[in-house]
Amino acid sequence: MGDMVVxxxxxxxxxxxxxxxxxxxxxxxxxxxxxxxxxxxxxSGHYLAAQPGIGVLKSRLGDISVDGLRYGETVRxxxxxxxxxxxxHVLGSAQVRMEYGGEVWVASGDYKVEPDKTCDPFEPVRCxxxxxxxxxxxxxxxxxxxxxxxxxxxxxxxxxxxEGRCSVVFAYSFGKAQRILSGLDAGIGPIVCHGSVEPxxxxxxxEGVHIPPTVLVTDIEKAALRRAxxxxxxxxxxxxxxxxxxxxxxxxxxGWMLLRGARRRRGVDRGFVLSDHADWPGLMSAIxxxxxxxxxxxxxxxxTLVRWLCQNGLDASGFDTEYGDEEEGEATPPAAAExxxxxxxxx
Amino acid sequence: MxxxxxxxxxxxxxxxxxxxxxxxxAYFSSATPENAxxxxxxxAGGKPRQAVxxxxxxxxxxxxxxxxxxxxxxxxxxVGDFAETIAHILPPPTERSDIxxxxxxxxxxxxxxxxxxxxxxxxxxxxxxxxxxxxxxLLVKLIGGGFRVGVSKLLVxxxxxAIAAVDSKLIAQRLMGWTDGRVKPTAAGFLQLIAEQSDDxxxxxxxxxYPFFLSHQLAGEPSQLGAPGDWIVxxxxxGIRAQLVRRGGQNFLWSRGEDxxxxxxPELAAARxxxxxxxxxxxxxxxxxxxxxxxxxxxxxxxxxxxxSAKLLAELPVVLCCYDLLELDGVDLRSLPQHExxxxxxxxxxxxxxxxxxxxxxxxxxxxxxxxxxRAGSRARAVEGMMLKSRTAHYGVGRTKxxxxxxxxxxxxxxIDAVLLYAQPGSGRRASLYTxxxxxxxxxxxxxxxxxxxxxxYSGLTDAEIAQVDNVIRRTTIEKFGPVRSVKPTMVFEIxxxxxxxxxxxxxxxxxxxxxxxxxxxDKAVEEADTLDMLKGxxxxxxx
Numbered sequence: 001m002g003d004m005v006v007x008x009x010x011x012x013x014x015x016x017x018x019x020x021x022x023x024x025x026x027x028x029x030x031x032x033x034x035x036x037x038x039x040x041x042x043x044s045g046h047y048l049a050a051q052p053g054i055g056v057l058k059s060r061l062g063d064i065s066v067d068g069l070r071y072g073e074t075v076r077x078x079x080x081x082x083x084x085x086x087x088x089h090v091l092g093s094a095q096v097r098m099e100y101g102g103e104v105w106v107a108s109g110d111y112k113v114e115p116d117k118t119c120d121p122f123e124p125v126r127c128x129x130x131x132x133x134x135x136x137x138x139x140x141x142x143x144x145x146x147x148x149x150x151x152x153x154x155x156x157x158x159x160x161x162x163e164g165r166c167s168v169v170f171a172y173s174f175g176k177a178q179r180i181l182s183g184l185d186a187g188i189g190p191i192v193c194h195g196s197v198e199p200x201x202x203x204x205x206x207e208g209v210h211i212p213p214t215v216l217v218t219d220i221e222k223a224a225l226r227r228a229x230x231x232x233x234x235x236x237x238x239x240x241x242x243x244x245x246x247x248x249x250x251x252x253x254x255g256w257m258l259l260r261g262a263r264r265r266r267g268v269d270r271g272f273v274l275s276d277h278a279d280w281p282g283l284m285s286a287i288x289x290x291x292x293x294x295x296x297x298x299x300x301x302x303x304t305l306v307r308w309l310c311q312n313g314l315d316a317s318g319f320d321t322e323y324g325d326e327e328e329g330e331a332t333p334p335a336a337a338e339x340x341x342x343x344x345x346x347x
Numbered sequence: 348m349x350x351x352x353x354x355x356x357x358x359x360x361x362x363x364x365x366x367x368x369x370x371x372x373a374y375f376s377s378a379t380p381e382n383a384x385x386x387x388x389x390x391a392g393g394k395p396r397q398a399v400x401x402x403x404x405x406x407x408x409x410x411x412x413x414x415x416x417x418x419x420x421x422x423x424x425x426v427g428d429f430a431e432t433i434a435h436i437l438p439p440p441t442e443r444s445d446i447x448x449x450x451x452x453x454x455x456x457x458x459x460x461x462x463x464x465x466x467x468x469x470x471x472x473x474x475x476x477x478x479x480x481x482x483x484x485l486l487v488k489l490i491g492g493g494f495r496v497g498v499s500k501l502l503v504x505x506x507x508x509a510i511a512a513v514d515s516k517l518i519a520q521r522l523m524g525w526t527d528g529r530v531k532p533t534a535a536g537f538l539q540l541i542a543e544q545s546d547d548x549x550x551x552x553x554x555x556x557y558p559f560f561l562s563h564q565l566a567g568e569p570s571q572l573g574a575p576g577d578w579i580v581x582x583x584x585x586g587i588r589a590q591l592v593r594r595g596g597q598n599f600l601w602s603r604g605e606d607x608x609x610x611x612x613p614e615l616a617a618a619r620x621x622x623x624x625x626x627x628x629x630x631x632x633x634x635x636x637x638x639x640x641x642x643x644x645x646x647x648x649x650x651x652x653x654x655x656s657a658k659l660l661a662e663l664p665v666v667l668c669c670y671d672l673l674e675l676d677g678v679d680l681r682s683l684p685q686h687e688x689x690x691x692x693x694x695x696x697x698x699x700x701x702x703x704x705x706x707x708x709x710x711x712x713x714x715x716x717x718x719x720x721x722r723a724g725s726r727a728r729a730v731e732g733m734m735l736k737s738r739t740a741h742y743g744v745g746r747t748k749x750x751x752x753x754x755x756x757x758x759x760x761x762x763i764d765a766v767l768l769y770a771q772p773g774s775g776r777r778a779s780l781y782t783x784x785x786x787x788x789x790x791x792x793x794x795x796x797x798x799x800x801x802x803x804x805y806s807g808l809t810d811a812e813i814a815q816v817d818n819v820i821r822r823t824t825i826e827k828f829g830p831v832r833s834v835k836p837t838m839v840f841e842i843x844x845x846x847x848x849x850x851x852x853x854x855x856x857x858x859x860x861x862x863x864x865x866x867x868x869x870d871k872a873v874e875e876a877d878t879l880d881m882l883k884g885x886x887x888x889x890x891x
Contacts (some may be wrong), residue, residue, distance in 0.1 A: 139414055140422045140435035258435065260359060261427050261778035265810065269361050304421050311415070 004080075004098060004105045005131060005296075007319050012107060012131070016100045017080035020044075021107050024322040031082065033109025034093035035060050036174065038323045048075075050084045052120070053092015055203040056174065071120060087111035088122030089276050090175035091204055097125050106290060107131040110323075112275065113282035116146055117182040118175075118209050124289030129296065131319065132287060135277040136255055137301030143255070143279045150183030153272055156251065161189045161227040166248040168230045170237055170268070173197040175276050176253055177231050178204045178211060186212040189227030190220055194241070196233050217244065237268075255279070287314075299324040349445045350378055351386055352481040358498050367498055371506035375541075381449035384532035387540065389494055390503045392605075393526035395452075397492035398459045399467055401429065404491060407471050408433040424830060427778020430487035434480040444477040449532075456490055501745050511541035516558075519744045523555040527607055554599035554607075556590040557625060557673050557681060561603075561746040562734060562753035569715045569735060569756060577738055579685055580710040580718060582730040583755055584668055585643045585846065586631040587650075591667055593620035594677075600630075612665055613655065618703045623677030624695070627742075628669035628707065635664065635702075639729045643860065644848035669696055670707035670734075673742055681742035685751065688742070725758045731845065732757035760843035761859070761885055763788065763877045764868055766798055767838045770820045771831045773805060781820040781832070782813055786842055786862075788855070790879040799879055801855035802842060807864030816867070836873045841865040847886050857882055 005014050011023030011030075019029040026043030033039055035049075035056045042061050049057050051068035058064065069075060071094070074083040084094035089110045096107045106127040115121035143149075153169070160167040171177045173196045181201065184191060193201060193214040201211050220228065225245060234252065236242060255275025256262045263271035278286055283305070287295055294315040297305045302318035309316035357370035371390075375383055409419050414436060426432040446455070455474065459467050475483055488494040504522060508515035521540050524530065572578065589608065592599040598616050600609040609616045612630060620626075632641040632649070641663070649655065649663050672692040673681055680688055696706045710733060712718045718733065725732050733756045740751020765786035773782035783805040787798035808816065816838065823835040843865040850858035857879075 138422050138425055139412065139418060140426055140432060142435065142439070259426055259778065260431060261774075263360070267362065269363070269366075271360070301421075304418070308415075308418060 004100055004103060004129070005107060007321065012319070012321065014080060014098055014105075017078050017082065017098060019048075019077060021096055022109065022323065029077075031084075031096050032057060033087065033096060033107070034090050036090065036110070039109060048082075050086075050092045050094040052207050053090075053094070055206055056091055056200065059199055059203055060174075071123075085123045085125050086120035088113060088115060088119060091119045091178070091207060091209065093119060095123075095125055097127065103128050105129045105131070106292075108133055108286075110135070110276070111278055111286065113278050113286055114143065114146060116179055118178045118204060122286065124286060127290050127292050129294040130287060130290040130292035131296045131298060132283065132305075133277065133323070134283065134297045134300030134302055134305040135324065136275065136279050137283060137297070137305040139280045141255065141258060141279045142281060143273060143275060146183070149272060149274055153180065153183065153251075153253075154185045154188065156249075156270060157184070157229045158188050160249050164226045166225045166228055166230060166245045168232060168242070168245060168248045168250045169253055169272070170232055170234045170250065171253040171274070173233045174200045176274060177201075177233075178209065179274065179276065180231060180253060181211045181214065182209065184212055184229065189229060190215060190224055192217050192220060192225070192228050192230040194230070194232035194236055197231050217241075348448060348451055348478065348482050348485065350374065351382070351448045352485050354386070355485055355496060356481055358496055364502065367502060368506055368509075371498070371503060372509055375506060375510045379447060379449075380534035380537040382447045384534055384537035384540075385448045385452050387503065387507070387522070387537065388525060388532040389489075390496055390498060391500050391522055391526050393528065393532075394494065395489070395492055395528065396460070398456050398490045399471070401491060403464060403467060404433065404471070404487060405429075407468050408437065410468075411472055411475060412436045412438065424772065425779055427772060427774040430484050430491060430493065433487050434484035437475055437480075437483060440476050440478055442477045443479075449534075451486070452489065453531075456486075459490065501747075504744075507541055511543075513541075513544055516744050517544055519558040520555075523558060523605065524553075527605060529607075554592055554594055554597065556592055556599070556601040556605070557679075557742070558744040559588065559590070559603050559627075560671075560743045560753060562755040563746065563748070565735065565754040565756045569718070569754075572735065572754070575713065575715055575718060579689060579736040579738055580712075581670055581707050581734045581736070582710060582725070582728065583732045583734045583757065584629040584631055584640060584707070585729070585731050586629040586640065586646055586668070589628065589630050589667065590673070591615060591618070591620070591626045591628070592674075593622055593624045596622060611650065611655070614660065614665055614703055615667055618667075618701060620699070621676070623674060625672070625674035626667065626669045626692075626704070627671035627673055628667045630665055631668050632663050633666045633668075633705070640666075640668070642729060642848055643846060644850075644858070666703055666705050668705045668707050671742065682750070683741070684738060685736050685740045685742075686738045722756065722758060731755075760845055760861075760865075761847065762841055762843050762865055763882060763885075764839050764871055764875070765802070765842045766836045766873050766876045767816075767820075767834065767840060768798055768800055768836060769831055769833050770816075777805075777813070780813055781817045782808075784816075784840075784864075786840065787836075788877050788879050788882060790855075798836060799855045801853065801857060801879070801882065802844065802859050802862040804842060804862040804864050807843075808867070812867060839868040839871040839873060839876050841868055847882065849886065855879055855882070857886060 005012055010020060010025040010027050012021040019031055020027045021031050022033055022039040023030050024041060028045040030044040030047050032047055032049040035053055040057060040061060047064055047066040048069060049066060051070050054068040069084050071084055071086055074081050081099040083097045085097055087093040087095045087109055089112050095109060098105045104127040106125050108131060110133050111122050113122050157167045169180060171180055177197045191212055191214045201214055204211055250268045251270035251272055252266045252268045253272040253274040255277060257271030258273045295309050296317055296319050298319045298321045306316045306318050354370055354374040358367050361367060409416055422436055423432045459470060474486060478486060504515050504518045508518045588603040590601045600612055600615050602608050632645040645663055672688050672695060675691060696704055710721060712721060722733050735754040735756055737751045743750045765788050767784050768787040769785035770781040771783045772779055785800050785803050787800045789796055790799045791797055819838060820834050823837055824832045825835055826833045842862055844859035844862040846860035848858055
């Protein structure tokens with residue numbers, strides 16, 4: 001039997017099932033691991049996604065034909081048994097398990113191993129072949145415990161508030177923003193969310209995730225901003241929207257902030273190392289837990305991870321995908337993300 | 348170490364001067380004097396010798412993390428900083444310690460110098476296992492001798508002045524010599540640094556120089572400075588800025604970087620001076636009877652040498668071209684106006700009548716236009732332009748303007764259009780970005796025409812331009828040699844530089860000084876870049 005999942009020009013394709021996983025071009029049938037822009041794109045005929053993520057998916061892709069599947073629930077499609085399992089990445093994120101002819105393949109989408117309060121925790125799924133992401137596939141990437149980080153954020157906010165200075169955290173509006181919100185100490189001051197963050201807060205609250213009360217900047221007295229914490233997408237940085245906050249202190253929340261170079265390029269006062277992807281030990285433990293003998297690596301540090309896994313006795317190879325090309329997501333290192341589209345006639 | 352790591356992080360994480368100052372003050376008011384002494388040493392730019400060779404540090408980090416060399420190297424490529432790479436690849440510590448900086452430096456790091464490799468390995472393993480990543484990062488920096496922190500010496504001086512409640516000029520004065528590595532930072536030393544002003548301040552000075560007064564670049568036209576008569580105008584020499592200090596019957600020669608360089612210039616070490624005199628000037632190679640100083644390249648030949656033979660000293664004789672007098676008969680003259688110091692200087696140089704000590708001549712003209720005309724001839728005089736010193740200026744501390752000002756009015760740099768040929772990633776905030784470039788010019792004609800590399804440059808582009816160039820480099824790579832990429836020649840840049848000299852060591856046969864990128868020439872095709880012949884033409888114009 002050939003490989004159950006291959007790369008086609010439209011995306012990852014399940015051969016016996018005749019469906020795609022997170023396709024980057026329109027296809028008849030798409031299974032979506034999560035609603036970040038580089039994994040969920042418009043134009044496909046029919047979508048399948050994990051139930052908790054349906055709200056977000058619809059809010060981003062509009063009126064689509066979509067079925068929601070509860071985690072662990074199975075459906076059969078062209079003889080392939082398909083089920084979705086929590087990936088711990090963002091609300092509704094899922095790994096796709098496919099079983100056919102006694103063989104099991106799992107496509108991870110994006111995942112994070114450490115649990116957090118905003119989505120179901122990552123669940124290791126045993127399989128023969130595991131398709132893993134590798135965004136932070138270098139041993140330098142190790143995340144601190146989430147609580148320590150939240151303490152850092154709250155302390156920074158408290159200090160700013162005591163000095164009468166507004167705190168602004170730049171974070172991707174879907175996922176990262178809600179993670180931060182869920183860990184804030186609302187006793188410090190008011191919490192303001194940018195207009196692009198608020199709809200996602202609603203989707204999270206609708207799924208029963210606890211997000212502290214938030215307001216839009218238009219709904220708060222200017223004086224109260226001096227004690228406020230503002231959550232805004234990175235694109236708001238440097239925009240005129242920021243002017244109202246006066247002498248604010250700013251921070252950027254991303255796994256890339258681990259490195260001083262990346263932090264200084266960002267030019268913010270603080271970098272909070274907060275990621276919704278697995279760190280190096282997370283990738284290693286997740287791969288091990290699947291007990292897969294074959295591992296296929298997608299977006300991130302493909303050659304590095306492939307070489308390391310091969311060296312450690314696994315049958316590893318890479319898939320070229322188009323994930324990680326989107327601004328709204330962490331999958332691209334900030335250096336490359338900042339590079340404007342090539343406009344060089346000579347090259 | 349924890350306190351110091353916290354301070355380092357605070358300084359590193361903010362770009363705001365006020366917040367850096369706050370962090371420094373908070374540190375100095377809580378740290379014990381022995382720890383603070385070492386902190387001052389590092390913050391003021393002290394660079395201890397490497398205690399453990401980089402090779403061993405790297406090997407033991409790889410062992411400790413149970414990784415392979417290639418994976419370490421890939422990690423290093425992504426991080427762009429050796430100590431930071433080690434700090435992150437090691438598994439988290441299982442123990443925690445909080446030992447002060449002084450104990451770390453004196454009892455834990457110093458004994459590693461020259462120790463048996465096995466002993467170094469054991470020590471590193473146990474140290475790493477009690478520190479979190481920020482502290483490990485610092486530890487490797489302190490051991491590896493590459494510590495740098497994003498804070499100016501001026502800011503450290505201000506913080507100490509605030510803590511001590513004394514004038515920051517006094518702190519700057521006391522700080523001289525703190526970082527030259529010959530005096531160990533001690534608690535007593537720190538307490539003296541922040542003590543109230545005393546009457547015997549002067550006798551405590553030893554052979555120390557005064558903080559150098561630094562000039563500002565004149566951006567616009569000098570006519571904005573008022574009447575030329577309010578300014579003392581001199582040539583700007585291209586040598587080594589230095590203070591020659593005579594105290595206690597001995598000469599001390601200090602470079603601007605506060606390195607003691609007396610031994611490199613035995614002629615000046617032996618120059619006869621009256622005790623209690625400090626001269627400020629430029630060390631230059633000047634052949635007897637010559638009307639002009641020799642090019643900087645000649646001075647470099649002396650700097651590079653470990654031992655100075657009699658032959659070399661005869662071939663490349665130095666002088667101190669003096670332009671300021673900071674101390675006379677043991678009296679600090681720095682708060683006299685420039686013109687009064689100048690008059691005293693002229694009298695002293697005349698009295699000493701020593702060919703080693705030349706007086707920097709005044710440039711006389713009655714209008715800015717006339718001065719501009721003279722300045723245009725700078726290259727023929729082997730100078731970099733002019734210095735404009737306010738007649739009323741005191742001798743300030745560092746690059747300040749509060750007690751008067753010195754302007755440097757430099758000639759425009761040489762400029763040439765060159766092609767980017769090789770690139771390699773930078774470090775620090777430029778890690779993972781291709782920011783260090785090698786540029787080439789055309790040589791030969793017709794079929795034989797080829798690009799010859801002549802300069803490396805890495806500064807001069809904005810972040811947005813760097814991102815664009817980085818993008819093109821990645822898309823036009825031909826070959827990779829380790830971190831270096833050769834690229835298809837597609838990009839032309841205007842490269843500026845200050846000087847040019849023959850150099851058999853360089854492929855192009857010439858070497859340029861202070862090359863930097865002036866701008867990207869998107870309007871020029873690669874074929875239109877400049878040629879080696881044009882560069883050589885500049886060489887002749889420079890009279891070299």
